[in-house]
Amino acid sequence: MKDAVLALEDGTVFEGKGIGVEGVSKGELVFATPYTGYEEALTDPSYKGQVLMFTYPLIGNYGISYKNMQSDSMKADGLVVREACLNPSHRNAESDIDEFLKENDACGISGIDTRLLTTRTRKEGTVKSAIMVGEADKEKALEEAKNLPEITERDLVEKVSPNSPYRIKNDGPKMAILDTGMKKNILNNLKKREFDIKVFPSDTGIKEIEKFEPDTLFVSNGPGDPRRARSAINVVKHFVDELPIFGICFGIQIIALALGGQTYKMKFGHRGGNQPVKDHETGVVHITSQNHGFAVDESSLSGTGLEVTQTNPNDDTVEAIRHRKKPIEAVQYHPEACPGPRDTEELFFDRVRKIAGG
């Protein structure tokens, strides 16, 4: 494995061994805590613009199985691990983590003290980073990290949203999906509930969506700062009084913004498969899959008609909202899992089907 360096915008540089291609990969460095599911996480479009660091020390040990991917390719911009396993052992393994990064023209780095780096991120917050493989030039890597725009300045949705709409016919209610970087298993769950679906690129205009005559609107997960998804926010604003509207992760943030609420950037976010979510009505605490670095500001919801129905007991962040009078509901966590627990999958998607039309 080639020499490699990981540089942070604060001037810290780590040395390690390269995975993937020679060159530079850069993005906001975020940590994720799932023990398994690195294929799903690396292909989740929500990670566009980010370098993904796993806290679990051994990554790649069951190889890469393409059926687990949550989109057509790797979307995280880089990978940081303690140890990369290059001799995987699994009946479904079709490739290994090094080959997978090469196929996706991405750089990764192993041999990093991910525990130290995670502790630092929790204490000081996320930072911009750059991985350089082959030519391990520390000064150059530092420049790359420092010159990267902040994630709040980047339009990342356009890099992962489909270029044109597509149809998935079925017998159920007509659902327009605003694909701001949708994970495959969200679509699978909506197909399974027989929605008659048309998936639209995130910048689709209101008129084109109206032509489809949807019975309901769904806003998917997605990368970056939700405040930059102006087109999607306007579409939701337009349909607020006309359709049942649902959303997941990026979707809850866009719905809150569309109804006059605010969102904010978290210090380091929630990315893992063990995030608790307490339901205010039942008192039940669900264990959920999460991947977000922005959140809905509860104090901004007064006057929007929205109420908070679930929160994270670890830090009181908003995990679900519901409109008091209109059929509008959304969650911050990922009921579709991939990776992570499926405890809330039926709860959420069956409810969507019920509210959207029996």
Ligand SMILES: NC(=O)CC[C@H](N)C(=O)O
């Ligand atoms: N998974 C997502 O949809 C993430 C939403 C948003 N980009 C955030 O980081 O909070």
